[in-house]
Amino acid sequence: MxxxxxxxxxxxxxxxxxxxxxxxxxxxxxxxxxxxxxxxxEYGLAGTTISRVVEEANVSRGxxxxxxxxxxxxxxxxxxxxGELYTNIRKTVLLKQNxxxxxxxxxxxxxxxxxxxxxxxxxxxxxxxxxxxxSLPEIMPYVDTRDNFFKNDLLNLFKxxxxxxxxxxxxxxxxxxxxxxxxxxxxxxxxxxxxxDRAKAIDIVILFLSASFPSQFNK
Amino acid sequence: MxxxxxxxxxxxxxxxxxxxxxxxxxxxxxxxxxxxxxxxxEYGLAGTTISRVVEEANVSRGxxxxxxxxxxxxxxxxxxxxGELYTNIRKTVLLKQNxxxxxxxxxxxxxxxxxxxxxxxxxxxxxxxxxxxxSLPEIMPYVDTRDNFFKNDLLNLFKxxxxxxxxxxxxxxxxxxxxxxxxxxxxxxxxxxxxxDRAKAIDIVILFLSASFPSQFNK
Amino acid sequence: MxxxxxxxxxxxxxxxxxxxxxxxxxxxxxxxxxxxxxxxxEYGLAGTTISRVVEEANVSRGxxxxxxxxxxxxxxxxxxxxGELYTNIRKTVLLKQNxxxxxxxxxxxxxxxxxxxxxxxxxxxxxxxxxxxxSLPEIMPYVDTRDNFFKNDLLNLFKxxxxxxxxxxxxxxxxxxxxxxxxxxxxxxxxxxxxxDRAKAIDIVILFLSASFPSQFNK
Amino acid sequence: MxxxxxxxxxxxxxxxxxxxxxxxxxxxxxxxxxxxxxxxxEYGLAGTTISRVVEEANVSRGxxxxxxxxxxxxxxxxxxxxGELYTNIRKTVLLKQNxxxxxxxxxxxxxxxxxxxxxxxxxxxxxxxxxxxxSLPEIMPYVDTRDNFFKNDLLNLFKxxxxxxxxxxxxxxxxxxxxxxxxxxxxxxxxxxxxxDRAKAIDIVILFLSASFPSQFNK
DNA sequence: AATGAATGAGCTTTCATTCAT
DNA sequence: GATGAATGAAAGCTCATTCAT
Numbered sequence: 077m078x079x080x081x082x083x084x085x086x087x088x089x090x091x092x093x094x095x096x097x098x099x100x101x102x103x104x105x106x107x108x109x110x111x112x113x114x115x116x117x118e119y120g121l122a123g124t125t126i127s128r129v130v131e132e133a134n135v136s137r138g139x140x141x142x143x144x145x146x147x148x149x150x151x152x153x154x155x156x157x158x159g160e161l162y163t164n165i166r167k168t169v170l171l172k173q174n175x176x177x178x179x180x181x182x183x184x185x186x187x188x189x190x191x192x193x194x195x196x197x198x199x200x201x202x203x204x205x206x207x208x209x210x211s212l213p214e215i216m217p218y219v220d221t222r223d224n225f226f227k228n229d230l231l232n233l234f235k236x237x238x239x240x241x242x243x244x245x246x247x248x249x250x251x252x253x254x255x256x257x258x259x260x261x262x263x264x265x266x267x268x269x270x271x272x273d274r275a276k277a278i279d280i281v282i283l284f285l286s287a288s289f290p291s292q293f294n295k
Numbered sequence: 296m297x298x299x300x301x302x303x304x305x306x307x308x309x310x311x312x313x314x315x316x317x318x319x320x321x322x323x324x325x326x327x328x329x330x331x332x333x334x335x336x337e338y339g340l341a342g343t344t345i346s347r348v349v350e351e352a353n354v355s356r357g358x359x360x361x362x363x364x365x366x367x368x369x370x371x372x373x374x375x376x377x378g379e380l381y382t383n384i385r386k387t388v389l390l391k392q393n394x395x396x397x398x399x400x401x402x403x404x405x406x407x408x409x410x411x412x413x414x415x416x417x418x419x420x421x422x423x424x425x426x427x428x429x430s431l432p433e434i435m436p437y438v439d440t441r442d443n444f445f446k447n448d449l450l451n452l453f454k455x456x457x458x459x460x461x462x463x464x465x466x467x468x469x470x471x472x473x474x475x476x477x478x479x480x481x482x483x484x485x486x487x488x489x490x491x492d493r494a495k496a497i498d499i500v501i502l503f504l505s506a507s508f509p510s511q512f513n514k
Numbered sequence: 515m516x517x518x519x520x521x522x523x524x525x526x527x528x529x530x531x532x533x534x535x536x537x538x539x540x541x542x543x544x545x546x547x548x549x550x551x552x553x554x555x556e557y558g559l560a561g562t563t564i565s566r567v568v569e570e571a572n573v574s575r576g577x578x579x580x581x582x583x584x585x586x587x588x589x590x591x592x593x594x595x596x597g598e599l600y601t602n603i604r605k606t607v608l609l610k611q612n613x614x615x616x617x618x619x620x621x622x623x624x625x626x627x628x629x630x631x632x633x634x635x636x637x638x639x640x641x642x643x644x645x646x647x648x649s650l651p652e653i654m655p656y657v658d659t660r661d662n663f664f665k666n667d668l669l670n671l672f673k674x675x676x677x678x679x680x681x682x683x684x685x686x687x688x689x690x691x692x693x694x695x696x697x698x699x700x701x702x703x704x705x706x707x708x709x710x711d712r713a714k715a716i717d718i719v720i721l722f723l724s725a726s727f728p729s730q731f732n733k
Numbered sequence: 734m735x736x737x738x739x740x741x742x743x744x745x746x747x748x749x750x751x752x753x754x755x756x757x758x759x760x761x762x763x764x765x766x767x768x769x770x771x772x773x774x775e776y777g778l779a780g781t782t783i784s785r786v787v788e789e790a791n792v793s794r795g796x797x798x799x800x801x802x803x804x805x806x807x808x809x810x811x812x813x814x815x816g817e818l819y820t821n822i823r824k825t826v827l828l829k830q831n832x833x834x835x836x837x838x839x840x841x842x843x844x845x846x847x848x849x850x851x852x853x854x855x856x857x858x859x860x861x862x863x864x865x866x867x868s869l870p871e872i873m874p875y876v877d878t879r880d881n882f883f884k885n886d887l888l889n890l891f892k893x894x895x896x897x898x899x900x901x902x903x904x905x906x907x908x909x910x911x912x913x914x915x916x917x918x919x920x921x922x923x924x925x926x927x928x929x930d931r932a933k934a935i936d937i938v939i940l941f942l943s944a945s946f947p948s949q950f951n952k
Numbered sequence: 953a954a955t956g957a958a959t960g961a962g963c964t965t966t967c968a969t970t971c972a973t
Numbered sequence: 974g975a976t977g978a979a980t981g982a983a984a985g986c987t988c989a990t991t992c993a994t
Contacts, residue, residue, distance in 0.1 A: 097973060101978065120427040122341035126964060136980050138966085143978095147964065200429065207422040208339040209486060219486065246502075252483075253499040259482050260475030267428060267438065280472040283465075287506030320953080345989060355955050357992085366989060535994060539957065558865040560779035564985060574959050579986060581957095638867065645860035646777040647924060657924065684940075691937040694917030701916050702909075705866060705876065718910040721903075725944030758974080783968060793976050795971085804968060 105143045107133045112154045117200030121151075121208045148212065155205055155218040158198070163225055165193060170229060177236040178292055184230065185281050188258050189274045199266045227251055237292065245288045257281055324362045326352045331373045336419030340370075340427045367431065374424055374437040377417070382444055384412060389448065396455040397511055403449065404500055407477050408493045418485045446470055456511065464507045476500055543581045545571045550592045555638030559589075559646045586650065593643055593656040596636070601663055603631060608667060615674040616730055622668065623719050626696050627712045637704045665689055675730065683726045695719055762800045764790045769811045774857030778808075778865045805869065812862055812875040815855070820882055822850060827886065834893040835949055841887065842938055845915050846931045856923045884908055894949065902945045914938055 094103050111133030116124050126147060130137050144150040169187045170180055187193060202219075209216050234247045257280070265272040286293040313322050330352030335343050345366060349356050363369040388406045389399055406412060424434050453466045476499070484491040505512040532541050549571030553562050564585055568575050582588040607625045608618055625631060643653050672685040695718070703710040724731040751760050768790030773781050783804060787794050801807040826844045827837055844850060859876075866873050891904045914937070922929040943950040 097976095097978075104978085119430045120340065122339070122343075122427055123430045125962085127962080137982090138980055139978085141965065142980090145965095200426075203426040206482065206486065207419075207426040208341055210337065210419065211339045211342045216486075249495070249499050249502055252495075253476060253503060256479030256483060256496075256499070257472060257475045258479065260478030263425065263478050263482075264471075264475060267425065267435075276468070276471075277475075280468050280475070283468055283506055284472060284503045287502055316953080323954095344987080346987090356957090357955055357990095358953090360990065361954065535955095535957070542957085557868045558778065560777070560781075560865055561868045563983085565983080575961090576959055576987085577957085580959090583986095585985065638864075641864040644920065644924065645857075645864040646779055648775065648857065649777045649780045654924075687933070687937050687940055690921075690933075691914060691941060694914045694921060694934075694937070695910060696913075696917065697920050698913030698916030701863065701920075702913060705863065705873075714906070714909075715913075718906050718913070721906055721944055722910060722941045725940055754974080761975095782966080784966090794978090795969095795976055796974090798969065799975070 101143075104135060104139060107135060108140060108143060108150070109154050109157050112150055113158065113197060113201050116151075116154070116204050117197045120200075120204045121212075124151075124204075148214065151205070151212065152214050152218070154201075155215045158201060159218040162193070166226065166229065177233050177240065181230070181233050181237065181285075182282075184226075184233070185254070185258075185278060189261070189278055194262065194265055194274070196266070196269055199262050203263065203266055223255070227255060230254065237289065241289060241292060243289070243291075250285065250288045253284055254281060257284060320362075323354060323358060326354060327359060327362060327369070328373050328376050331369055332377065332416060332420050335370075335373070335423050336416045339419075340423045340431075343370075343423075367433065370424070370431065371433050371437070373420075374434045377420060378437040381412070385445065385448065396452050396459065400449070400452050400456065400504075401501075403445075403452070404473070404477075404497060408480070408497055413481065413484055413493070415485070415488055418481050422482065422485055442474070446474060449473065456508065460508065460511060462508070462510075469504065469507045472503055473500060476503060539581075542573060542577060545573060546578060546581060546588070547592050547595050550588055551596065551635060551639050554589075554592070554642050555635045558638075559642045559650070562589075562642075586652065589643070589650065590652050590656070592639075593653045596639060597656040600631070600636075604664065604667065615671050615678065619668070619671050619675065619723075620720075622664075622671070623692070623696075623716060627699070627716055632700065632703055632712070634704065634707055637700050641701065641704055661693070665693060668692065675727065679727060679730060681727070681729075688723065688726045691722055692719060695722060758800075761792060761796060764792060765797060765800060765807070766811050766814050769807060770815065770854060770858050773808075773811070773861050774854045777857075778861045778869075781808075781861075805871065808862070808869065809871045809875070811858075812872045815858060816875040819850070823883065823886065834890050834897065838887070838890050838894065838942075839939075841883075841890070842911070842915075842935060846918070846935055851919065851922055851931070853923065853926055856919050860920065860923055880912070884912060887911065894946065898946065898949060900946070900948075907942065907945045910941055911938060914941060 094100055108129065111129050112124070114132050115128045119128065126137070126140055129150070130140060140147070140150060144153055165187060166184065169183050172183065205212070205215050206219055209219060230251045231247060234245075234250060238245055238247060261272075261277045261281075264277075282293050313319055327348065330348050331343070333351050334347045338347065345356070345359055348369070349359065359366070359369060363372060384406060385403065388402045391402065421438075424431070425438050428435050428438060449470045450466060453464075453469060457464055457466060480491075480496045480500075483496075501512050532538055546567065549567050550562070552570050553566045557566065564575070564578055567588070568578060578585070578588060582591055603625060604622065607621045610621065640657075643650070644657050647654050647657060668689045669685060672683075672688060676683055676685060699710075699715045699719075703715075720731050751757055765786065768786050769781070771789050772785045776785065783794070783797055786807070787797065797804070797807060801810060822844060823841065826840045829840065862869075862872050863876055866876060887908045888904060891902075891907060895902055895904060918929075918934045918938075921934075939950050
């Protein structure tokens with residue numbers, strides 16, 4: 077049912093209403109999902125109501141239950157959509173840098189602090205969902221998938237780095253530490269968007285890496 | 296239902312109903328606040344209703360509006376209460392260790408991973424509140440106060456360490472990094488309480504510290 | 515929860531609002547139940563909405579869910595109330611006539627065709643409920659109890675009559691026949707209230723009885 | 734899902750989709766009507782929705798408003814269809830027995846208790862409709878027509894019997910009594926399909942007839 | 953001070969109906 | 974003629990808040 081990997085810049089792009097019935101349907105679906113992200117990130121899950129979503133999406137009340145059978149399903153499918161988006165971004169990042177694995181690691185970190193990923197809308201959405209996971213357990217897979225994929229990618233990159241550097245390190249500790257840091261910085265950015273310094277945050281992550289790979293990462 | 300490792304105050308201790316009017320009032324107040332923590336951590340802010348709090352606290356419906364003028368005020372005052380509790384715990388930690396500052400730093404970190412602080416009830420409560428800060432801005436001070444106090448304490452300790460070690464380090468980066476990590480590990484623990492390994496998490500934080508203070512912290 | 519045998523002509527009588535809180539609550543409860551009977555009998559179960567009930571009862575919207583937790587519960591408790599009312603009427607009938615059992619049998623039949631029992635409100639209510647029993651199975655007990663009690667009373671009376679008359683008859687067939695007839699006449703009355711002739715219907719029932727007890731009932 | 738003992742017409746028989754445009758239209762129409770009977774008898778009028786009918790009939794959503802202009806019209810035309818079906822069954826019964834009128838009377842009664850007529854689908858449908866007649870007065874004619882035709886047929890048969898027997902009886906009372914009984918037994922069967930005994934019910938009707946025509950009907 | 957019945961705005965969801973394709 | 978996406982009024986229900994007792 078939900079296997080509709082919506083392309084952000086295709087026929088269903090939001091700015092222009094498409095012509096064919098099928099495309100209009102997908103376009104409406106995407107409008108609602110995008111509006112849901114807006115509303116969740118702005119008001120939190122507690123403040124996310126159908127009324128706010130339909131107003132933001134500028135569609136009729138009943139449309140939510142036409143495209144998604146319930147509010148819960150809407151949230152779940154929006155989480156799915158956001159998970160795919162995040163995965164795609166990182167996949168692109170990993171493909172771009174095809175030379176050294178250390179550059180790929182850096183690129184992953186830079187990406188997580190880029191404006192595309194680290195913005196109030198995206199971060200607000202994920203934090204809202206994650207902290208409500210106990211009462212909406214269906215979203216857990218999407219929350220977890222996102223983490224697990226990332227962790228796996230990083231682990232592989234660091235294994236490569238370890239081989240290259242001919243060193244032995246506790247890679248899992250490094251990866252867990254990075255991920256905890258990234259998570260923590262996301263929260264910091266969410267609470268203090270004005271004061272947050274992306275470059276400084278990146279430096280701190282690199283500082284951590286230098287503890288395990290001093291020859292690879294400069295303090 | 297939920298484990299409650301947080302210790303209550305003296306007069307207002309929950310187990311026995313006090314005699315004097317004033318004490319009864321404080322006792323009721325505390326019962327409601329404790330119940331609110333339970334409900335918020337279990338159901339999230341979206342699932343926190345007066346009915347659930349009243350049922351959990353075993354008090355009459357109207358009492359909430361007698362002690363707290365509104366649901367929002369209840370949440371804010373509960374946040375305040377939790378903030379104080381957290382501050383007190385760290386104050387106690389810092390007073391206990393009166394010898395070396397490195398031990399105090401370690402004690403702070405250990406404390407943040409202790410069962411008293413890192414449990415589903417406490418973490419669930421804070422995450423729920425923080426991710427809703429945009430729509431309940433009045434709680435921001437308590438969220439921030441908690442962070443700022445902690446950051447300040449750590450900064451002072453590291454300055455001391457820097458002087459002792461006769462080294463120059465970017466202390467703020469270290470502290471920001473630690474705090475991001477702690478935040479991130481809290482989230483990790485919240486989402487995966489079974490798999491989470493407190494000792495390993497502590498090791499990773501120490502690993503990070505060893506990057507800046509290799510002579511003080513063993514990898 | 516539902517053990518509230520409301521007395522029709524007591525403190526909770528509908529015409530005057532009582533003074534004490536407890537009595538007001540019971541008075542509101544009764545108002546809603548009476549309004550439910552009105553609405554169900556007038557619009558059928560398909561047309562029975564909370565809005566219509568609260569309008570008819572002249573109470574606030576939320577009150578239904580204060581007194582009855584859901585619409586279904588309201589219908590079930592109204593069925594219970596009506597079942598008790600019907601049972602009480604027949605009990606009174608049976609107590610009044612303390613002489614001959616043949617008079618008691620007749621009194622039962624007369625009662626079922628009296629204006630107190632056979633009116634559009636009562637009949638409309640029961641028919642609506644009975645024909646919806648498949649989709650609201652919780653009302654089955656009240657529908658059935660009403661029937662079973664009646665059948666039992668009649669069986670006992672006819673057993674007595676059999677002994678008195680020193681005859682042997684298939685009493686169960688007689689009772690089943692009477693009950694089917696009464697049911698059918700209720701329906702006939704419901705569909706054609708103007709043309710329906712109570713006296714004639716009674717005569718027809720008596721005619722049926724005369725087939726088994728010719729000496730007791732005149733054709 | 735539900736047993737469908739009612740036989741369909743020739744051209745519009747449901748099993749094979751016809752070829753010509755006109756026949757396809759009639760075929761669709763019949764599919765919807767049959768589905769409506771299923772849904773009404775299973776869920777009652779309160780639970781009869783276009784969605785359920787459409788799903789049961791396996792036709793497109795909009796088709797209902799193509800063939801029938803509204804839900805009400807669909808119900809009315811389904812009532813009409815069912816009325817015709819019932820009438821046809823009795824006509825067949827009356828034609829078959831071309832010898833004695835007493836046999837025709839018996840055949841009418843047997844027919845009303847046959848599995849073709851007395852099944853949960855047919856009875857459920859009629860009871861649902863009848864008890865909603867106040868809020869859907871347009872179906873009254875079909876409900877009544879069914880009754881009136883039957884009453885008329887029976888009256889004529891009994892007049893014949895009266896002449897044959899050379900007796901004078903109150904025929905209308907007999908007919909009204911029979912019809913009330915049949916109605917009541919239908920209800921009894923609807924509520925207790927497992928316990929209901931068709932043969933016993935027939936015996937009880939015959940017992941009633943023996944009160945007026947003792948020489949014709951054996952007790 | 954404490955109670956809990958009462959209120960009504962606002963929530964999610966259902967649904968008959970419309971209409972462009 | 975057939976389709977099914979779209980509509981929005983109305984349904985049942987939840988809930989923070991009020992207030993007479």
